[in-house]
Amino acid sequence: MEVFKVKKTLTRKDDKKHFYFPFVLDKDYFELVINFKYFPKYYDDKEASIDLLCAEFERAGVCMSREDAIKKLPIGNLLTVSLDGPFGHIGNAHNQKNDIAYIINKEKSSYGFLNIDVVKGEYVVAVSTHSVVTDAVEFEVIIEVKE
Amino acid sequence: MEFYPFEMHTHTRHSDGSFLPSSLAESVKDEGLFGFCLTDHNATTGNAEAQKASEQLGLIFLKGLEWTTFHGHITVLGGHSTSDYREINPDTVVEQIKKIQKSGDIAVLTHPCRPGSPFCSGCYDDFNISDYDIFDGFEVWSSFNPHLNTINKNAEAKYDKLCEKGCKIAVMYGRDWHGPRSNDQLVAATYIGLEELNAKSVLKAIKERRTYISIGxxxxxxxxxxxxxxxxxxxxxxxxxxxxxxxxxxxxxxxxxxxxxxxxxxxxxxxxxxxxxxxxxxxxxxxxxxxxxxxxxxxxxxxxxxxxxxxxxxxxxxxx
Known part of the structure; x- marks a missing residue:
């Protein structure tokens, strides 16, 4: 059963920010699922990507040729999701996957999340923009619960 | 005092690595290291499995995580503290480090000269800290083939400048171990001078800066x-x-x-x-x-x- 949904389009101005979305569970459940996706993952402007890479390496004092930069393509967006509940931080998923469901329950939660009872109370799901390199990126979070 | 080889920067499936915590511990044992710290990105959920496997394998294990922030990365070693990486930024980082140190943990600035976004999430040190002595360790060498890496040369120079300013920080190597390696991916280790062979002694040794890094x-x-x-x-x-x-x-x-x-x-x-x-x-x-x-x-x-x-x-x- 879906209990919360948020969909948002971000731009480069939203890079390196945390977006917090509170929601409430009105009773205890067996399991909570965070369905998280964002698109696009990769930046398809090759020349602009090379410029970004070369600029960052130059800032770090490392000489990088355009040929070497090409080997590091594609670059992409990185958004991560985390969850807090009535008793504190439940977990965080820091990986490159951009279309995935994270499960939270008492027995076997997804990697990065604690095994906990899904109890009634106030929760906060957060989306963190570690890297927004495309002109726009759209993310969606759908929270489902199971009895 | 004997110095023992450790790997203090590792990741598993609990963030973006490919190892299970238990298989990481087996790899540490297989490679002949004395122990390791698990430092998943902003996650501590793999620590229990890694600790159990390490005990079975006779390894010294330290709980930990890597604050993977927008402004730089810091490993927190010890597992005594709780923290929220989302609250760590240039304005709060010193206060947050002091908080984890008060709990008995230590802080290591990781890959401070590695290029960051968009190539990597905030890898480069953009904290702009005025006094680096707040750190217990400084990852001078990072990644595979550290002896050939230009970025590490920049980190060596940065570390030397800090020493010239009077900072006293332990040198560290971090493989930043995410999965199995190929034969041409050579690695170093952080050698730690231990009074006793346990995790508490590892933390004490790094605080007292009894380290060197070496390949071979x-x-x-x-x-x-x-x-x-x-x-x-x-x-x-x-x-x-x-x-x-x-x-x-x-x-x-x-x-x-x-x-x-x-x-x-x-x-x-x-x-x-x-x-x-x-x-x-x-x-x-x-x-x-x-x-x-x-x-x-x-x-x-x-x-x-x-x-x-x-x-x-x-x-x-x-x-x-």
Whole structure:
């Protein structure tokens, strides 16, 4: 059963920010699922990507040729999701996957999340923009619960 | 005091690594390291499994995580504290480090010179901290083939500048271990001088800066004063006359490269009138030194698989 949904389009101005979305569970459940996706993952402007890479390496004092930069393509967006509940931080998923469901329950939660009872109370799901390199990126979070 | 090889920067499926925590522990054992710290990105959920596996394998294990922030990365070693990486930014980072240190944990600035976004999530150190002494450790070498990496040379230079300013921080290597490696991906280790073989002693040793980093060399490096007292790497001595005493052996554990040749020892830092470079080989080495206030750093130069390399980079001796 879906209990919360948020969909948002971000731009480069939203890079390196945390977006917090509170929601409430009105009773205890067996399991909570965070369905998280964002698109696009990769930046398809090759020349602009090379410029970004070369600029960052130059800032770090490392000489990088355009040929070497090409080997590091594609670059992409990185958004991560985390969850807090009535008793504190439940977990965080820091990986490159951009279309995935994270499960939270008492027995076997997804990697990065604690095994906990899904109890009634106030929760906060957060989306963190570690890297927004495309002109726009759209993310969606759908929270489902199971009895 | 013996120094033992550790890997203090690792990841599993609990963030973006490919190992299970138990399979990471098996790999640590297989490679001949004495122990490791699990430092998943902003996650501690793999620690329990890694600890259980390490106990079964006879490894020293430290709980930890890596604050993977937009402004830089910091590993928190020890597992005594709780924190929220989302609250860590240039304005709060010093306060947050003090908080975890108060709990008994230590903080290591990781890959401070690695290019960051968009290539990597905030890898470059953009914290703009005024006093780096807040850190217990500084990851001078990072990633595979650290001896060939230009980024590590920049980190070495940054570390040297901090020492010149009076900072006293332990040098660290971080493989930033995310999964199995290929034969051409060579690695170093952080060697830690331990009083006892347990996690508490590892934390104490890093706080007291008893570390060096090396690819292929196991060393014991001490300063001996005129009364016969020895001081380990990272220790503090008064200005005066000393003998630098070194025992150098090839590292034979599986993680180390096989084809390593030691050629020279390089002594540098503000405690010396000028740099000293002398030919050495595996075995014993001693050198009489007159030290003035400053720091004395020890490096070993040589070759790995025929390529010139810095084989060892020490935390300095600090001279007052």
């Amino acid at each position: 060399v196991r060393a014991n490096i001490k300063l001996k004063d005129s009364l016969g007292n020895f001081t380990d790497l990272g220790g503090e001595v008064r200005a005066g006359n000393y003998t630098l005493v070194c025992r150098l052996q090839q590292e034979l554990a599986r993680f180390a490269p096989e084809n390593v040749i030691v050629e020279k020892i390089l002594l540098s830092g503000t405690a010396l009138e000028e740099k000293i470079e002398t030919k050495v080989s595996f075995g014993g080495f001693a050198k009489f030194l007159t030290l003035k206030p400053g720091f004395l750093k020890v490096e070993l130069l040589g070759k790995v698989n025929g390529k010139k390399a810095t084989l060892l980079f020490s935390t300095p001796f600090f001279v007052s």
